[in-house]
Amino acid sequence: MEHASQKNKLQKRNANIIKVVGVCIVAIALFVAGFMFRGNTELLTAMGFTSFTTKQEANPGQTVSGNTYNSLSARVAEVQGIIANDSVDTYDLNAATTATLDAFIKTMNDPYARYFDASSYQTYLSSVSSPSTGIGVLFGESDGSCYVVDVFEGSEAANMGVLPGDYVEAIDGEKKDQWSLPEVTNTLRRDEGETVYITWRRPGKDNAGGTTFNTSLRYENSPETNITYSVTNGIAYIEIKQLGSDCAEVLKQTIAQAANEGASALVLDLRNIPGGYLTQAVEIASLFIQSGTVVQIKSGDTTTTKTADGAEVTNLPLVVLVNEKTAGSAEVLASALQDSQRATVVGVQTQGKGSVQVMQPLSFGGALRYTAATYLSPSGRAIDGVGVTPDVVITNTERQVPIALEIAASNR
Known part of the structure; x- marks a missing residue:
């Protein structure tokens, strides 16, 4: 019984x-x-x-x-x-x-779809609300692995030889086969003055193998500049590190400053930008384009068009630099300037991450991430899985900036 x-x-x-x-x-x-x-x-x-x-769009055959x-x-x-x-x-x-x-x-066929249990979802929320920048590193994610997008000049990481493209191998001795971006930013949350020990992997050919090295990094509460520029021989070289929430306004001020210093042509460097705010990509495009479509957003059988807002601030000749790590909203910006014939795009094929992911909280504590829409260029070209093809292809990384400057000078 x-x-x-x-x-x-x-x-x-x-x-x-x-x-x-x-x-x-x-x-x-x-x-x-x-x-x-x-x-x-x-x-x-x-x-x-x-x-x-x-x-x-009419699609009477689509039913669930x-x-x-x-x-x-x-x-x-x-x-x-x-x-x-x-x-x-x-x-x-x-x-x-x-x-x-x-x-x-x-x-599903969605490479970005993922279920987050309650614990991993809270980790994700923490990483979004409080990103770690105290060691002077801007992180991104590629195929689920966290890597260095940029190292800020004069930071602890820069002094220790950390370079863009390095991957996180271990943090404080904890090694994983794959560290995601939320895991890294959450684990690296520290107070000013604290120290973290990070093992990095510098990939070899075709992103395989490579070498590892260790760093001891002390946290510093110093602001990093998202946009930097220099004017040489009348050409303004402007580098954007990420499409943050105020990027368009800062860029607008930067263009004005460069013009005051005698700039007669511009080079806008979008290399290594892993994405960012789509609204900022649209606003930045509007600094160079007075009217017309900036991006099309396709969700199911519905296509939404976002146009320039008429806030054009400069008509100076423009060259845009891109590479294989230019992704998301940065690709939207590059394709908008290219399709409108406003800029000459230089570099190599971009990443092809032209889609919108949504994080949907679930009633039992976790969350579901899924792709809700894809980006199309103003002319209707697909970005997701394809990328943006430069007008001038330059595979030699060291030659990309000099050639971009030459093209900008010739367009004056």
Whole structure:
């Protein structure tokens, strides 16, 4: 009798677990279905846009079959029944949920889709709300691995020889096969004066192998400059490190200062920018383009167009530098200036990360990240998975800036 009672308790517990997992699966399915049918006005508003044009394409054949989800529910219910009636084993609810949702997401073709459990989601939120810059390093992420986008001049990291392109191998002795950007920024959160020990990997050819080296870095509370410039022989070379929330306004001031110093042509360096605010990409494009489309955002069968706001501040000849790590909003900016024939794009093919990811909190404590839209250039060219092809291809990194300056000078 005691054994039977224990089995009944286990059956009830297992049944509850399967019910919860089943609800999770159906909830995600219904969420995806709902997203396919709603317009993307909310998405654009969340991205910071208050003015845009939306076009709904006719697609009468696109439907979401209720039978698909009912079938999925039925399969979960079948497993639930078997476990409830026959299993004497026990399960961890959180582990079961993670395993089930990870498997669900793996059936998608979205390389950026990921389920975050409650703990990893909180880590992500912390990394977004309080990014670590105290060691003078700007981080990015490529294929799930955190790497150095830029090292600020005069910082501890610069003095220790850390270079753009280095990957995080270990932090304070903790080594992982792959450190994500949220994991790194969260782990590196320290107070001024504290020290962190980081092992870096400098990739070899084709990003494989390479060498590792160790650094001891002390945290300094010093502001880093996001935009730097210099004027030589009438050419202003302007480097942007990231498309932050005030980048367009700072760039506007920088252009004015460069003009006062005699600049008659501009070189805008967008190399190694891993993305940033799309609104800033649009506002920066508007500094050079008075009117016309800057970017098209395609979500399902709906295409939204964002245009220049008429705030053009300069008509000086412009050259834009890009490379294989120019991504996201920086690619949007480069393609807008290229399609409008406002700038000559120089460098190598960009990364091709032309998509919008949304982090959707879930009712049971975690979150779902998924791709909600993709970017198209003003002329309708795809950016995601393709990138921006330069007008002038220069594969030699050391020659890119000198050639860009030469082209800018010849365009005056």
